[in-house]
Amino acid sequence: MEITIEFPGGDRVDAVMNGLRLATDQDGTAPSPFQLFLASIGTCAGIYVSSFLRQRGLPTEGLVIRQRMVPDPASKLIGKIELTIELPAGVPEQYREAAVRSAQLCAVKKHLERPPQIEVRTA
Numbered sequence: 129m130e131i132t133i134e135f136p137g138g139d140r141v142d143a144v145m146n147g148l149r150l151a152t153d154q155d156g157t158a159p160s161p162f163q164l165f166l167a168s169i170g171t172c173a174g175i176y177v178s179s180f181l182r183q184r185g186l187p188t189e190g191l192v193i194r195q196r197m198v199p200d201p202a203s204k205l206i207g208k209i210e211l212t213i214e215l216p217a218g219v220p221e222q223y224r225e226a227a228v229r230s231a232q233l234c235a236v237k238k239h240l241e242r243p244p245q246i247e248v249r250t251a
Contacts, residue, residue, distance in 0.1 A: 166209075169240075170195035173211055173231035180230035181219065190216035193231075 131145040139154040141161065151158040159167065170193050178188045192214040200207025213227055231237075 166195070166197065166206075168236050169209060169234070170211060172234040172236040173213075176230045176233050177213055177227050180227055181216075181223075184223070186220075186223065187216040187218050190214075 129145070131143050134142045134144055136142060140158065141152050143150040143152070150164065152161045152164060154160055174191075174193050177193065178191055181188050181191065194212045194214065196210045196212070197206045198208040198210065199205070211231060213231060215224065215227060219227075
């Protein structure tokens with residue numbers, strides 16, 4: 129997989145992959161790169177949970193995941209990310225823990241738990 133990073137001007141920096149363009153900037157007209165990073169955690173979990181529900185013929189309308197970032201006072205970085213899954217009405221109690229387990233399968237979460245090496249160089 130390869131992503132091309134392009135610079136259309138100003139504070140805008142775009143990521144281009146698979147024919148898709150993700151715009152980012154620092155002036156509020158698009159998400160910042162860090163906001164996209166954070167959103168990738170909850171949206172990834174959401175893909176797994178909604179798929180879990182659909183595979184069992186359960187409703188997805190009303191499914192919400194609330195993501196809360198808890199700062200680490202010592203480092204001033206995010207110390208913990210909490211995901212709260214609000215299951216739709218009509219999802220039986222027996223599926224609650226399984227929905228949590230499905231969210232934990234998220235590839236973004238797994239990569240944060242075992243981060244890849246990042247190598248930066250010039251061409």
